[in-house]
Amino acid sequence: MDGFLLAQPDSVMRAYGSRVTFDEADRAVAALRxxxxxxxxxxxxxxxxxxAALSVPERAEHTAGPWRPAALPDLPAVQVVTExxxxxEHVARVTKLVEQLNDSAQPLRKVVAARSVLAEARAALDPELVAGHLLTRHPHANVFAVxxxxxxxxxxxxxGATPEVLITxxxxxxxxRPLAGTLPRHADPDADTAQARELLASTKNRVEHEFVIDWIRERLGPVxxxxxxxxGPELINTHEVWHLATPITGRLRDAATTALDLALSLHPTPAVCGTPTGLALDTIADLEEDRGFYGGAVGWCDANGDGAWVVAIRSAELSADGRTVRAYAGGGIVAxxxxxxxxxxxxxxxxxxxxxxxxxxxAH
Known part of the structure; x- marks a missing residue:
């Protein structure tokens, strides 16, 4: 796929080709300035x-309203081949992290532990077709292909199809609207309602959520x-999980602060990394394979500084030949x-x- 798609519930940004590319975000910031x-x-x-994977596109279209892709053909069969x-091993990693977090002598307070699955397709997967199928299944998500x-x-x-907006x-x-604190949903409506109430009342999940809110207050307060x-947080849900979410708004002190500046200031939040950020980032690098762009951010920023960036969760990397998919997921670990x-x-x-x-x- 030679381009970019970010389909949000209220707007769609599509871009095609690349006039200039940037693998360093600071160079992209400078090009806007x-x-x-x-x-x-x-x-x-x-x-x-x-x-990074940033570019100045050859052409772009930003339209209001949701993305309505044309009729979607079936996808080729896809099968998980390894975890x-x-x-x-994931349980063992988390157990080790919990022991570390319960050691009052060390400063780490939260770290996000992730794992991935590798899947293979019988025929090449088209990224835009995958995005269309994700939108069909998750019509209120922020769907992207980059x-x-x-x-x-x-x-x-x-x-991917993420429920989380990093910054607009x-x-x-x-x-x-940061998300942190999660419980799986249940098929039974009564059990599902009870699960939602349990999440909202959960001390563990509310502590995890508060780490994120404190970070955002610290980063956005000066600007x-x-x-x-x-x-306090509110409940939102996807097809698979309940989340704690907090809607936040603010007004910029300086009109020169762009959406890309804000995204770089906030990323990675404790929701995808941990706290303190540097120590959590190093801990993840020691424990895990390279996450690539999972837990990163996807978005756009124009010359006026306007833009939108979403958190690249519920995502996967599709290989160049379209035959291999590596999907990721993580969870915040606290004591x-x-x-x-x-x-x-x-x-x-x-x-x-x-x-x-x-x-x-x-099944496990």
Missing amino acids: DNTAELIVGALPFDPRRP IPSPA DLTAAGRTGATLV RQGDTVTL CFELSIPD ASDPHAELDETTAKLRTLLGGLHCTLP
């Missing part, structure tokens, strides 16, 4: 020290006034986490992407 770029689109990696790490060539992953595409800037107004943050419950959470989250491919995850 010196007016050599009218629009930047692309993706930021999970680890800010790794290459990285294995479920047992060419990763600029980051050295020639021909690879990041696809329009004029001097910024909005975001915004009239920062509005509710006293009170239960390792087996954390495994269940990642399994539920993986079903967001895999369900859109009509692919099932083996």
Whole structure:
């Protein structure tokens, strides 16, 4: 896929081709500031020290309203071939992290532990077709497909359907709705309602959520006034999980602060990384394989500074030949986490992407 798609419930940004590419976000910021770029689109990696996939497109269309793709042909069959790490190894990793977090002598307070699955398709998957199927299954999600060539992953595409907006800037107004704290949904309506109530009352999940809100307040406080943050989170749901969410709005002090500036300031949040950020990032690098763009950010920013960036969760990297999919999911680990419950959470989250491919995850 030679281009970019971000389909949000109220608007669609599509871009085609690349006039200039950037594997360093600071160079993209500079291009906006010196007016050599009218629009930047692309993706930021999970680890800010790794290459980005940003570009100035040859042409772009930004339209109001939801994306309504044409009739979607069936996808080729997709089958999970391996889990990285294995479920047992993931539980062992989380157990080790919980022990570390319960050691009062160390400063780590939260770390996000992720795992992935590798799936193979019988025939090449078209990224836009995958995005269309994800939208059909998750009509209220932010669906994306991003060419990763600029980051050295020639021909690879990041696809996903995320419920989380990192930051939106329009004029001097910024909005975001961070998510942290999750429980899987139940098929039985009564059990599902009870699960939602349990999440809202969960001390463990509310502590995890508060780490994220504190981080956002710290990062946005200096650049915004009239920062509005509710006293507590609300419940939202996807097809697979319940989340704690907090809608936040603010007004910029300086009109020169762009959507890309804001995204870089906020990313990675404790919702995808942990706290303190640097220590959590190093802990993840020591424990896990490279996450690539999972947990990164996808979005756009124009020359006026307006733009939207979403958190690249519920996502997968599609290989250049379209035959291999690597899907990721993670969960925030705090001192009170239960390792087996954390495994269940990642399994539920993986079903967001895999369900859109009509692919099932083996039972554990």
